[in-house]
Amino acid sequence: MIYGTVTLVGLGLIASSIIHAAKRGGLAGEIRGYDLSDEARATAREIGLGDVICDSLAEAVSGADLVILAVPVGAMGQVAEEIAPHLKPGAVLSDTGSVKGAVVRAVEPHLPEGVHFIPAHPLAGTEHSGPRAGFAELFDNRWCLLVPAGETDPQALAGLRAFWEGMGAHVEEMDPEHHDLVLAVTSHTPHLIAYTMVGVADDLRRVTDSEVIKYSAAGFRDFTRIAASDPTMWRDVFLSNKEATLTILQRFTEELFRLQRAIRRDDGDLLFDYFTRTRAIRRGIIEAGQDTDAPDFGRGTTRK
Ligand SMILES: NC(=O)C1=CN([C@@H]2O[C@H](COP(=O)(O)OP(=O)(O)OC[C@H]3O[C@@H](n4cnc5c(N)ncnc54)[C@H](O)[C@@H]3O)[C@@H](O)[C@H]2O)C=CC1
Numbered sequence: 001m002i003y004g005t006v007t008l009v010g011l012g013l014i015a016s017s018i019i020h021a022a023k024r025g026g027l028a029g030e031i032r033g034y035d036l037s038d039e040a041r042a043t044a045r046e047i048g049l050g051d052v053i054c055d056s057l058a059e060a061v062s063g064a065d066l067v068i069l070a071v072p073v074g075a076m077g078q079v080a081e082e083i084a085p086h087l088k089p090g091a092v093l094s095d096t097g098s099v100k101g102a103v104v105r106a107v108e109p110h111l112p113e114g115v116h117f118i119p120a121h122p123l124a125g126t127e128h129s130g131p132r133a134g135f136a137e138l139f140d141n142r143w144c145l146l147v148p149a150g151e152t153d154p155q156a157l158a159g160l161r162a163f164w165e166g167m168g169a170h171v172e173e174m175d176p177e178h179h180d181l182v183l184a185v186t187s188h189t190p191h192l193i194a195y196t197m198v199g200v201a202d203d204l205r206r207v208t209d210s211e212v213i214k215y216s217a218a219g220f221r222d223f224t225r226i227a228a229s230d231p232t233m234w235r236d237v238f239l240s241n242k243e244a245t246l247t248i249l250q251r252f253t254e255e256l257f258r259l260q261r262a263i264r265r266d267d268g269d270l271l272f273d274y275f276t277r278t279r280a281i282r283r284g285i286i287e288a289g290q291d292t293d294a295p296d297f298g299r300g301t302t303r304k
């Protein structure tokens with residue numbers, strides 16, 4: 001056991017997965033939960049999520065050793081303000097938000113003396129949401145980035161690291177600005193591209209007579225899975241990681257125009273070289289053992 005009492009605020013996919021994984025690892029004496037939505041709290045009780053589901057934030061966090069905010073990024077500041085007077089001195093306050101700079105700025109002004117704030121981001125998820133969506137294996141062999149803002153108590157940091165490792169994750173530390181740029185490249189912009197592509201297909205539905213759905217190939221299906229992700233969560237991600245996302249989108253559109261021009265000019269060499277370079281990146285990820293779901297791409301041949 002790492003913490004006596006752990007409280008999850010927001011009982012969606014990530015919080016419910018933490019509850020299952022912490023139970024599996026025997027990491028907490030008692031697990032409490034709270035959600036603003038009556039329906040989420042009722043569902044959590046119905047499926048026996050955690051030990052106690054509370055009807056107020058104050059009750060949920062009072063006396064807790066670890067409090068994790070697993071609400072949409074845009075709600076973090078308001079929740080922090082509400083729980084601040086009820087946090088136990090010496091408690092660890094963390095979160096799971098997909099954006100870190102904005103969360104640090106929103107939470108820090110409300111932090112009471114003696115509470116250790118250590119933002120975190122598990123790089124694991126699905127397109128599903130709500131208390132029923134969680135499962136204990138979600139974090140197995142996935143990264144969890146700890147993003148300590150400024151001076152952080154080493155013991156508090158070690159405890160949170162052990163908690164995430166106990167849930168199966170590999171833990172690394174990163175600073176908030178760097179985190180937001182990296183995630184803009186690897187997660188936020190790709191999600192926006194998926195939303196756009198599915199939107200374009202939907203606009204063309206009448207022209208293509210629903211054939212995009214009927215004959216959708218694996219690439220488009222992957223886009224539709226990602227574009228089915230929670231609208232509130234992703235609205236908040238883009239509005240709170242505005243700068244980094246716009247920077248990466250600018251680079252993306254420049255590259256897209258370059259490829260567009262190559263197609264128009266029948267510049268096969270440019271396209272071939274570009275796709276050869278990107279294929280090597282995919283192989284690098286697989287060779288580094290970072291994609292456990294991926295099929296073996298090592299045996300194919302390259303034709304020109
Ligand atoms: N879904 C994913 O794949 C991942 C999400 N995250 C981050 O984790 C956080 C939670 O995401 P999910 O679990 O997927 O979301 P979710 O949509 O499944 O659950 C969020 C829950 O928070 C509740 N909530 C909203 N405002 C609240 C408030 N003021 N007080 C209490 N509860 C409130 C909602 O009712 C909902 O039940 C987000 O910040 C997200 O960016 C991080 C990694 C992966």
Ligand SMILES: O=C(O)C(=O)Cc1ccc(O)cc1
Pocket residue numbers: 097098122123124125126127187226
């Ligand atoms: O489902 C997917 O493909 C994801 O990319 C999951 C995910 C979504 C948001 C995050 O901040 C981290 C991971």
